[in-house]
């Protein structure tokens with residue numbers, strides 16, 4: 260009998276349980292779509308304090324001993340729907356996922372080593388896992404443990420969602436990992452004298468991918484490789500790029516309960532109501548002026564410094580801006596100061612807020628995303644779905660997913676020619692001109708954006724093929 264392929268999807272964040280960025284969205288929507296396409300894809304994540312606080316009816320499945328460098332740890336395994344939770348209260352029952360008050364937890368290595376080792380035990384208990392799919396450094400050790408423990412029959416995929424975060428730790432912590440000493444070597448998990456967890460995923464995985472074809476090429480260059488470009492070039496034969504999709508059910512202007520009025524490709528009138536509601540939400544003047552939105556982690560990667568510098572000039576053009584984000588305390592402070600300087604024109608919310616994110620996507624005319632690098636980016640695709648014109652640089656996934664005006668048929672975005680303030684302002688000025696003088700072009704671009712397929716259907720199919728190629732699946736299941 261041919262059974263379904265089974266992939267254990269290991270992730271440190273999963274929507275709706277815990278989220279700091281796009282990884283959480285991917286970790287929910289991709290397994291869902293895989294399931295629809297016939298791939299069994301349970302997900303496993305840590306049981307964080309904020310998950311416990313949700314009060315979900317978690318089913319207790321097992322208590323398992325997990326051996327790491329700190330000794331034997333008893334962890335509990337719980338389940339809710341398709342998601343398994345690894346509970347180790349001393350390590351995960353605390354505020355935040357990776358950090359608190361702007362500082363990374365000093366025991367992050369111990370936390371994610373234990374989690375990764377527990378994922379391996381879970382795969383063993385499940386007994387029929389064909390592939391483990393690990394994501395970013397927090398779960399890269401799963402693959403190292405499979406190797407070290409000589410576990411046969413389970414193949415591995417490692418996805419790089421952001422090469423900038425590699426999990427670098429002091430070498431004195433090596434014993435904590437309980438891995439063979441010879442793995443601490445420049446051709447394996449050592450990087451200039453430090454432990455580098457991401458390297459374990461890249462070196463040991465059967466297949467490595469990133470979240471867009473352009474980023475897969477970029478990270479093999481010194482400019483974008485964050486020091487690992489040489490290693491990535493050396494594994495080019497197993498390295499691919501698969502652009503993400505978005506959850507088109509959760510992000511649907513036709514049925515979104517978090518927006519003021521539903522609208523669709525055929526009738527955009529509700530979008531005007533959403534704009535009015537957004538202006539009210541952020542105490543902006545109720546005027547028909549171009550409204551630029553931004554939702555982001557407030558970090559340099561996303562070009563937030565460029566936006567901050569450009570804000571006075573954008574407002575001088577008669578436009579309005581809404582920013583939702585958190586992160587770098589300096590950026591948070593500067594944005595709050597600017598808001599005081601431009602009441603009624605600039606709306607800022609520092610924090611993580613799902614409702615406001617939906618309101619911005621639906622209510623803004625344009626979405627700013629002048630990233631310096633962007634592995635894939637989800638917000639530009641969410642914007643497209645809501646008929647909000649993305650204004651983006653030409654890097655990584657922004658290059659692959661946005662057809663900008665002047666770059667091809669049926670354009671729906673505007674390109675920022677380089678991550679620089681003047682280039683950003685050029686694009687903003689062009690946006691204001693279209694808004695004021697060419698409503699037909701603006702409407703056509705909105706409709707082009709909304710008609711693009713940004714669902715997971717195609718990318719999930721590519722993942723499915725990747726797993727099958729690794730496993731020669733039909734052969735085994737006969």
Ligand code: ADP
Pocket residue numbers: 279280281282284554555556583584585610611612613616635636637638639
């Ligand atoms: P990254 O993963 O690099 O942070 P992405 O564009 O891939 O960037 O994904 C970001 C996701 O997180 C999107 O779903 C976005 O809407 C969401 N997000 C980011 N910051 C916030 C915030 N402050 N409030 C609500 N959602 C946010």
